[in-house]
Amino acid sequence: MAKTVVIVGSGFGGLEAALNIRDLLPEDEIIVIDKKQQFTYQPALHSLACGFVKKKSVVMNLEKIFRKNNIKFYQEEAVEVKPLENSVITKMRKINFDYLVLSTGGMVNYHDMTDLEEHYFKLKRVLDAENIRVNIKEEIKKAKHYNNPPNIVICGGGLTGVELAAEIADKVKGKAKITILQSGPKIMNGFSKEVVKYSELVLKKKGVDIRTNSTIVSGKKGMVCLKNGEEIYASIIIWCGGVKSNPLNYKAGLGINDKGLIMVNEFLQTTQPHIYAVGDCSYNYKNPQPATAQSAMHQGELVAYNIYAEIKSVEKKVFIPGDHPYLISIGRMHGVMIKKKSLKKGFIPILLKKFVQKEYMFKHRHWMWPLKKVKLK
């Protein structure tokens, strides 16, 4: 009898899972639920925020992709998972499943400073990037009139903050003052000394001011307040303070860790074996993975295989992380590629990052492109 596989969230992990399940199980029913109509290629949002790429190169229409592949798509928000009833509740309906994949990603983390959400820009969706672009343009225009360069403050010196600051610097070319505020003693926490040093060097060359040990405790429109009592005023403040777990994780009735991430085993199964979780919403307690697009896609592929294996009564596979290179851009001309222990700096990583984006978008969008065959043997 045909089974129903439901996938909640169609970002990097969910989309990969859905297409691979369709490839492996042509006869079974696949239903994807996502609150958004479009897939967003988040690693290129900083380029969109600076007007270096067009919207169409970072978004894809999910409905079109799924229609082409005979997958049912509901553009709805899932509000609850009922593991014991095998159903997902959206604002519109109840959807029953035999197998479920949760791939809802993460949310912007304001660390309980709720005011910041109202007053600061963020970079998670296409609309966020467009808001940043329009406002930078306006502020630069105003500054010409008053002969006073605007202050742009980026709160958070992690990967998103650094990539965005560098790209903005390339865009405004000295017509604005750009500052990164980082709570810890160095930017890009978790990366090697060499990567941090190179990133700092490039940012400084571009005129970006890096302020470490600058913990933000509150803020309001046009102002950031630091732990040491200092107040920093800026015309554009962008929050890049990290991600937190999706609220649905708490309502899923599954085991979660102290950060609210859904715990999965080596097969990416949750505490309910017929429910899987992938990407940024999950935590693989046997083999923790970084929250990256590559990792989410790889997990999506594996889950597709494991659901197939379950249905066909063959052996499931253990998640073994791939050795994908990690690509970081620090502006338009400088980047870093980290692969295992090797490091490549300069323009090549930028070219590769662009290539990876173009290939991903083409492959998933092009009407003649056949479904990707699952490589896991």
Ligand SMILES: Cc1cc2nc3c(=O)[nH]c(=O)nc-3n(C[C@H](O)[C@H](O)[C@H](O)COP(=O)(O)OP(=O)(O)OC[C@H]3O[C@@H](n4cnc5c(N)ncnc54)[C@H](O)[C@@H]3O)c2cc1C
């Ligand atoms: C600005 C930025 C830059 C980044 N740069 C890089 C980079 O250079 N390299 C890299 O590898 N990674 C990068 N990342 C991280 C990468 O984008 C994530 O790790 C990846 O998107 C995770 O994939 P996912 O499938 O888990 O979640 P997502 O891709 O976030 O997808 C989650 C999906 O779930 C949907 N959803 C959420 N809740 C619900 C609900 N309740 N009901 C229905 N649908 C729901 C959302 O609409 C979304 O479509 C970046 C992220 C950002 C924000």
